[in-house]
Amino acid sequence: MRMSQYFLPTMKENPAEAQIVSHRLMLRAGLVRQTSAGIYAWLPLGFRVLKNIERIVREEQDASGAQEVLMPTIQSAELWRESGRYDDYGEEMLRIKDRQGREMLYGPTNEEMITVLFRDGVKSYRDLPRNLYHIQWKFRDEVRPRFGVMRGREFLMKDNYSFDIDKAGAIRSYNKMFVAYLRTFARMGLKAIPMRADTGPIGGDLSHEFIVLADTGESAVFCHKGLVDKDILARKIDYSGDLQPVVDEWTSLYAATDEMHDKAAFEKIPEGERLAARGIEVGHIFYFGTKYSTPMNAVVAGPKGEQVTVEMGSYGIGVSRLVGGIIEASHDEAGIVWPESVAPFKVAILNLKPDDGAVSATCGKLYDALRAKKIEVLHDDRDIRPGGKFADMDLIGTPWQVIVGPKGVAAGKAEFKNRKTGVREEVPFDQVVSRLA
Amino acid sequence: MRMSQYFLPTMKENPAEAQIVSHRLMLRAGLVRQTSAGIYAWLPLGFRVLKNIERIVREEQDASGAQEVLMPTIQSAELWRESGRYDDYGEEMLRIKDRQGREMLYGPTNEEMITVLFRDGVKSYRDLPRNLYHIQWKFRDEVRPRFGVMRGREFLMKDNYSFDIDKAGAIRSYNKMFVAYLRTFARMGLKAIPMRADTGPIGGDLSHEFIVLADTGESAVFCHKGLVDKDILARKIDYSGDLQPVVDEWTSLYAATDEMHDKAAFEKIPEGERLAARGIEVGHIFYFGTKYSTPMNAVVAGPKGEQVTVEMGSYGIGVSRLVGGIIEASHDEAGIVWPESVAPFKVAILNLKPDDGAVSATCGKLYDALRAKKIEVLHDDRDIRPGGKFADMDLIGTPWQVIVGPKGVAAGKAEFKNRKTGVREEVPFDQVVSRLA
Numbered sequence: 001m002r003m004s005q006y007f008l009p010t011m012k013e014n015p016a017e018a019q020i021v022s023h024r025l026m027l028r029a030g031l032v033r034q035t036s037a038g039i040y041a042w043l044p045l046g047f048r049v050l051k052n053i054e055r056i057v058r059e060e061q062d063a064s065g066a067q068e069v070l071m072p073t074i075q076s077a078e079l080w081r082e083s084g085r086y087d088d089y090g091e092e093m094l095r096i097k098d099r100q101g102r103e104m105l106y107g108p109t110n111e112e113m114i115t116v117l118f119r120d121g122v123k124s125y126r127d128l129p130r131n132l133y134h135i136q137w138k139f140r141d142e143v144r145p146r147f148g149v150m151r152g153r154e155f156l157m158k159d160n161y162s163f164d165i166d167k168a169g170a171i172r173s174y175n176k177m178f179v180a181y182l183r184t185f186a187r188m189g190l191k192a193i194p195m196r197a198d199t200g201p202i203g204g205d206l207s208h209e210f211i212v213l214a215d216t217g218e219s220a221v222f223c224h225k226g227l228v229d230k231d232i233l234a235r236k237i238d239y240s241g242d243l244q245p246v247v248d249e250w251t252s253l254y255a256a257t258d259e260m261h262d263k264a265a266f267e268k269i270p271e272g273e274r275l276a277a278r279g280i281e282v283g284h285i286f287y288f289g290t291k292y293s294t295p296m297n298a299v300v301a302g303p304k305g306e307q308v309t310v311e312m313g314s315y316g317i318g319v320s321r322l323v324g325g326i327i328e329a330s331h332d333e334a335g336i337v338w339p340e341s342v343a344p345f346k347v348a349i350l351n352l353k354p355d356d357g358a359v360s361a362t363c364g365k366l367y368d369a370l371r372a373k374k375i376e377v378l379h380d381d382r383d384i385r386p387g388g389k390f391a392d393m394d395l396i397g398t399p400w401q402v403i404v405g406p407k408g409v410a411a412g413k414a415e416f417k418n419r420k421t422g423v424r425e426e427v428p429f430d431q432v433v434s435r436l437a
Numbered sequence: 438m439r440m441s442q443y444f445l446p447t448m449k450e451n452p453a454e455a456q457i458v459s460h461r462l463m464l465r466a467g468l469v470r471q472t473s474a475g476i477y478a479w480l481p482l483g484f485r486v487l488k489n490i491e492r493i494v495r496e497e498q499d500a501s502g503a504q505e506v507l508m509p510t511i512q513s514a515e516l517w518r519e520s521g522r523y524d525d526y527g528e529e530m531l532r533i534k535d536r537q538g539r540e541m542l543y544g545p546t547n548e549e550m551i552t553v554l555f556r557d558g559v560k561s562y563r564d565l566p567r568n569l570y571h572i573q574w575k576f577r578d579e580v581r582p583r584f585g586v587m588r589g590r591e592f593l594m595k596d597n598y599s600f601d602i603d604k605a606g607a608i609r610s611y612n613k614m615f616v617a618y619l620r621t622f623a624r625m626g627l628k629a630i631p632m633r634a635d636t637g638p639i640g641g642d643l644s645h646e647f648i649v650l651a652d653t654g655e656s657a658v659f660c661h662k663g664l665v666d667k668d669i670l671a672r673k674i675d676y677s678g679d680l681q682p683v684v685d686e687w688t689s690l691y692a693a694t695d696e697m698h699d700k701a702a703f704e705k706i707p708e709g710e711r712l713a714a715r716g717i718e719v720g721h722i723f724y725f726g727t728k729y730s731t732p733m734n735a736v737v738a739g740p741k742g743e744q745v746t747v748e749m750g751s752y753g754i755g756v757s758r759l760v761g762g763i764i765e766a767s768h769d770e771a772g773i774v775w776p777e778s779v780a781p782f783k784v785a786i787l788n789l790k791p792d793d794g795a796v797s798a799t800c801g802k803l804y805d806a807l808r809a810k811k812i813e814v815l816h817d818d819r820d821i822r823p824g825g826k827f828a829d830m831d832l833i834g835t836p837w838q839v840i841v842g843p844k845g846v847a848a849g850k851a852e853f854k855n856r857k858t859g860v861r862e863e864v865p866f867d868q869v870v871s872r873l874a
Contacts, residue, residue: 007504007567009558033554035509035516036541041554042507044569050507067444070479070487072472072591073510073574074531074543079472091536094511096543098590099528099578104473106511106533106543117470117478121446130444132481137510137574141536153535154509 003380022327023148038145038153048344064180066131077103079112092140106139114161119298133160156320162313170311175243177315182232189339195255210283214328217278223255287313336397345378348398352386352405440817459764460585475582475590485781501617503568514540516549529577543576551598556735570597593757599750607748612680614752619669626776632692647720651765654715660692724750773834782815785835789823789842
């Protein structure tokens with residue numbers, strides 16, 4: 001993409017309303033704009049990041065055997081009366097009356113709706129297990145929306161729901177999601193640590209939060225340092241096999257959020273291996289048995305023809321929240337430092353002298369060559385001074401920068417910069433593409 | 438995907454509530470389920486079709502130079518007061534009060550919001566033209582939602598908005614969308630004919646509807662037969678060049694919807710070349726000048742520093758509606774006949790005897806071989822009788838069927854069926870993949 005033609009309004013100053021670094025950087029780098037309190041529009045650059053995160057979430061869900069559906073945002077109040085949650089949910093639920101006076105709501109989550117879809121579509125134990133997910137906008141009418149997309153009102157969530165014939169099956173489904181979540185966050189360059197969690201309004205008796213460590217995190221967390229060093233991507237995962245050993249390995253070491261913290265247990269860890277830090281919740285998984293299937297009558301015929309109430313779990317990832325979470329975990333003084341897997345563009349070309357024909361021709365050739373190799377490239381061809389380009393590109397945070405000026409053109413070399421390390425080297429123009437491919 | 442593991446609840450009977458064929462077939466083939474009046478959940482099979490349509494729309498928008506953003510579903514009433522449309526819009530607008538008592542609404546379209554985003558982000562004529570699109574859920578509170586996803590209340594729309602410095606630029610932007618729309622619908626296997634249209638509540642003075650011909654269409658349309666034979670995909674399109682000749686070619690022949698019909702002009706066409714038919718609107722494009730930019734003060738600095746009010750257009754495609762529209766245009770007595778470009782799976786394997794080891798082994802090998810070539814395949818491995826499999830697969834409508842039974846296995850051949858023509862041939866197992874690749 002050529003920046004001269006791109007809708008990418010960056011800001012030099014820190015916006016006054018942004019209290020945390022990810023919010024500041026998302027506004028300054030032109031990723032989002034607030035359109036109402038706690039509601040954001042995603043501009044082209046932010047949209048690309050959001051789509052990359054969504055793609056990784058989708059790939060890992062599909063690999064685990066979950067099947068994608070898409071439920072609507074607007075639900076009927078009737079559905080929530082069936083489970084008994086309509087009156088309990090409180091003011092965070094955005095309640096709506098349609099033109100016929102029917103009570104509706106903007107879905108904050110989908111346990112009820114998916115239970116009805118399952119109940120109407122699945123009749124036999126032979127059709128179990130099932131795990132259905134969707135990636136859809138949700139609304140929670142936070143009393144004080146803040147921190148940009150980290151605590152917005154309209155947000156994109158991946159939520160899924162598992163259905164099993166018995167508790168053992170439900171735990172297998174839970175374990176699949178546990179492992180899929182570890183993989184999902186690791187692929188985004190995040191250290192996400194599963195922590196035993198309170199089940200809250202979802203209910204149930206087994207639950208883990210996945211917490212990304214970041215100095216600017218919203219809550220205090222406590223864990224064994226060994227968890228930080230584990231690498232799920234180095235394991236070979238077979239979703240049709242037994243995942244309990246992997247789950248056990250990750251849950252055998254102490255890890256808890258503030259609210260579940262057991263000081264005595266934590267202090268049994270040798271002092272040098274204790275980690276007291278701050279974290280951001282990016283995922284949450286629940287096993288809640290028949291909490292919804294019983295009141296909503298989600299039953300299947302068992303092997304002997306008997307009626308069996310299905311065992312359920314639900315699993316959420318805050319897709320739009322992750323954009324903020326990744327920035328909280330990966331930035332520096334100059335701006336965002338995107339992990340390659342979610343970066344809006346892998347590389348940027350900085351044309352330092354657009355009015356110099358040779359420089360612009362070289363940049364144009366590099367741009368075409370990178371695009372021919374399907375490498376996503378942002379080309380700063382704007383007619384502004386080099387200082388502004390350096391500042392904007394560090395702010396935007398593409399993993400690589402290819403800097404081209406008159407001296408480099410004379411020498412046949414680009415300056416090749418790693419955004420994360422800051423290391424610059426001179427690379428001959430004809431090697432730039434192969435360095436990035 | 439193995440059907441034994443797939444959430445695909447098909448129905449044998451025609452559902453009583455469905456009045457039109459696409460609605461009946463979408464329910465019967467397990468594409469969607471209604472969750473409230475005019476609101477649908479997309480089950481896995483329907484979701485795949487929706488995503489294929491979305492992908493084609495996106496590819497053609499990107500090719501035309503439009504840039505993707507994502508605006509939220511919930512908007513503030515203030516925004517619509519700026520343009521003066523809040524009070525005009527009527528009861529189709531779903532109006533909402535949040536917990537603070539602020540007036541909000543579920544966006545039925547986005548002219549106001551995009552104008553604000555543009556106004557805040559673009560300051561100079563040098564940054565024009567811009568064309569921004571998004572693919573997002575909309576809500577229109579239809580008084581009598583019906584015809585399934587063809588006239589639902591919550592629906593997925595691609596809408597975009599162009600911004601130009603003058604009318605000539607705006608017409609160039611309009612022409613790009615005109616051609617992009619022709620290509621978009623043609624790639625979906627549709628004959629979509631642009632027809633001069635009333636501008637309605639969007640306003641403006643130039644507008645075309647894109648109408649798919651289908652016997653079951655909602656409205657009467659009149660056109661020159663020559664339009665049906667034109668093939669935009671055979672042309673080489675250069676979006677940076679002059680597209681006026683292409684637009685002129687498509688608009689020089691008579692075409693009008695009922696409401697714009699000019700009987701006298703129509704009857705000047707030689708009788709054998711007149712086509713009076715029925716059609717379904719799948720897209721609508723508008724040039725409306727400064728209708729929104731004037732009240733909302735969307736101005737940029739012109740070449741001499743003067744303030745110029747930008748010229749705008751908007752362009753919509755009913756993405757979820759297209760699923761129904763394609764079925765209306767492509768089905769037979771037995772079920773849906775998907776064009777390959779949008780089919781949920783390109784091919785289905787029908788295992789006629791799952792309890793026969795040799796048959797199942799052959800099907801399993803074919804399934805793996807097709808997947809290895811990234812060919813999307815649905816494998817009917819269910820333990821039901823062949824008659825049910827034939828009926829279900831004709832209903833579901835994959836373009837190709839590979840039918841495998843004991844006789845075929847003995848002879849080393851599959852029956853290879855074209856869903857559209859019904860033609861069956863015997864194909865050696867080792868040639869099945871190459872026939873589909």
